[in-house]
Amino acid sequence: MNDFLKYLSTAPVLITLWLSVTSGFIMFINFIYPDPLTFPAF
Amino acid sequence: MSSFLKKKTNFFIALFSSFFFFNATPAMADFNQLTPCKESTSFQKRLNTSIKKLENRLKLYTPDSKESEFLSKEIQSVKTRFERYSNSNLLCGKEGLPRIIASGQWDHANEFVIPGVLFLYITGWIGWVGRKYLQYASLTENVFENEIIINVPVALTIMNSGFTWPIDAWKEFVSGNLLASDDDVTVSPR
Numbered sequence: 001m002n003d004f005l006k007y008l009s010t011a012p013v014l015i016t017l018w019l020s021v022t023s024g025f026i027m028f029i030n031f032i033y034p035d036p037l038t039f040p041a042f
Numbered sequence: 043m044s045s046f047l048k049k050k051t052n053f054f055i056a057l058f059s060s061f062f063f064f065n066a067t068p069a070m071a072d073f074n075q076l077t078p079c080k081e082s083t084s085f086q087k088r089l090n091t092s093i094k095k096l097e098n099r100l101k102l103y104t105p106d107s108k109e110s111e112f113l114s115k116e117i118q119s120v121k122t123r124f125e126r127y128s129n130s131n132l133l134c135g136k137e138g139l140p141r142i143i144a145s146g147q148w149d150h151a152n153e154f155v156i157p158g159v160l161f162l163y164i165t166g167w168i169g170w171v172g173r174k175y176l177q178y179a180s181l182t183e184n185v186f187e188n189e190i191i192i193n194v195p196v197a198l199t200i201m202n203s204g205f206t207w208p209i210d211a212w213k214e215f216v217s218g219n220l221l222a223s224d225d226d227v228t229v230s231p232r
Binding site for chain 2: 006009010011014034035037038039040041
């Protein structure tokens with residue numbers, strides 16, 4: 001388990017996970033609020 | 043304050059003030075060539091033609107088919123998009139396309155200034171916490187190992203503490219820790 005966590009903590013694996021989460025988040029935002037051209041005023 | 047730091051301070055003040063003052067001229071600009079999208083006839087025309095195109099495609103399918111469901115959704119989203127753009131402060135060109143005003147004036151701040159500042163804030167956050175992590179790693183026993191195998195709990199604490207980075211950076215700049223002294227920077231022989 002410890003070795004597996006160490007593997008997950010290596011930079012290439014970590015950046016793959018991190019950017020997947022980030023791009024998924026951006027896709028989600030664009031799905032619920034499509035075509036933003038201006039910063040929305042709430 | 044040493045003279046080298048003073049020079050750098052003056053440079054930064056000049057740099058930052060130039061951002062504000064060079065903006066002053068276009069900020070007063072009038073946009074005679076542009077009309078608010080709400081009043082633009084060509085903008086309205088664009089809405090009608092895009093809806094018509096989709097409706098013509100819609101005619102090709104039976105009402106309960108998957109394709110017609112998709113196309114009706116598409117029509118709805120086109121309508122909401124045009125409605126949102128016409129309800130906003132956006133200005134349209136003669137051809138009916140909305141334009142982003144990037145001159146820095148306040149009534150169009152939500153088009154460029156606010157997203158721009160947000161971008162700088164987020165990228166600054168990323169850079170600041172990255173720098174902080176490297177500083178942390180350089181103090182540990184295995185410097186390179188800590189750069190390749192990330193210490194995730196430490197990295198997360200650093201990331202979460204980074205939201206005050208503009209204040210932290212200013213504090214470090216004033217205390218002289220932000221910039222390396224000229225003696226620490228290697229220069230090729232000349």
